[in-house]
Amino acid sequence: MRTPERNYGQARTAGGAYATPLARRLASQAGIDLSRVTGSGPNGRIVARDITAAPQTGAGVATVPAGPSAEQVLALYRDVPHEEVPLDAMRRTIATRLVQAKSTIPHFYLTADVDIDRLLAMREEANAAAPTGGDGRPAYKLSLNDFIIKAWATALRRIPAANAVWAEDRILRFAQADIGVAVALDGGLVTPVIRGADSKSLTAISGEVRDLAERARARKLKPTEYQGGSSAISNLGMYGVREFAAIINPPHATILAIGASRREAVERADGSVGFAGRMSVTLSCDHRAVDGALGAQLLGVFRDIVEQPISVVV
Structure with missing residues (x-):
């Protein structure tokens, strides 16, 4: 069968990502290699804005940091017993978005220790009264x-300038x-969103998170249940991790990493000298939207709320 004259390429790239018809047309006209573009659409789909935002070299090819090829890695371990685990769509999407986040977002990190004795006492009393x-x-x-x-x-509501996302030109x-x-999840993770968490009761948040x-x-x-949001939380405290820094989930400008109490x-x-319950938290910020002083102010307000938790229920 003869290829149509105005065929702009396959809908799926060699890396497994899908591209919309408009994105394929724009990429073809601009001479951009779709396999080197990170998609920002649902499930990592390449959309038109990814093409228009893609940086170009003199040859018109998007520049995306590339590691060793599959062939190069396999060559290193050809004589070492191993198992090959094919990537599913979720793992491909996660990998693509993580590379995009670390390659394009200027991360910086702020860590604070927070006293949680009052918070733990309030939780115990609330559960006892259920x-x-x-x-x-x-x-x-x-x-x-x-x-x-x-x-x-x-x-975030008390520091509205930080309750924001980066949108390239705004x-x-x-x-x-x-x-x-x-x-x-098995083989990856997902980030469902609690909408309007600032205005919901603790019991409503608890039930929604569980569901x-x-x-x-x-x-x-x-x-629609895992897209969007204005910020995110990653909690590895239940695994005994004392402190870590999370990667921002674009287009968010912040993510809060929670360590073990x-x-x-x-x-x-x-x-x-006495003993107190403490927890280390690390705030990752996108410096384009949240600078150092604003991030420090936001983290300070969070610490104050945790140490005086009655303020979230009155």
Whole structure:
């Protein structure tokens, strides 16, 4: 069969990413190699804005950092026993977006230690007061992460300049805080979004997180449930990780990494020494939208809320 005269290439690149018809036409006209473009559409799809935003060399080919080829890596380990695990669509999309994030976002990091004794006490009291149903089970069981989501959303609303995303030629600032919550899956992760978390009760957040996480693990989330958001939280504390820095999920300008809680010796106001519950958190910022002073202000407000948690329920 003869190829049509105005054929702009295959819809799927060699790397497994799909491109829209308009993106294929624009790439063909600009001489851009689609296999070297990172898609920003749903599931990593290459859309028109990815072509128009792609930097070009003198030859008109988008420049994207490239590591060793598959053939080069295989050659290194040809005589070493190994198993090849094919990449599924989720892992390909995650890899593409992580490369995009680290290659295009100027990350910087801010870390703080937060006292959590009052927060833990409030959580314990709230769970103890939960009414029981006919089966004798409590109506809710709040987790530390539920409080953190509420505190982070509240902090973003109190510092509206940081409740924003980067949109290349502008910054979008939001009137509500939609918080993505990283959920680990077999072979990857997904970040369902709690919409308007700043205005929701802790019990509502708890129920929504549990529902979204269950459906995420069953691969039953709708795209609208994991797309968008104004910031995100990644919590590895339950794995015993004390401190880490998370990669920003574009187009977000921030992500908060939560470490494990611990007991630590601290100096009290009277000079004596005691033990307190503490947690290390690291804020990753996109310097284009959130500079150092603004990021520090945001993290400080979050710390104040966690250390005085009654402020999120009154």
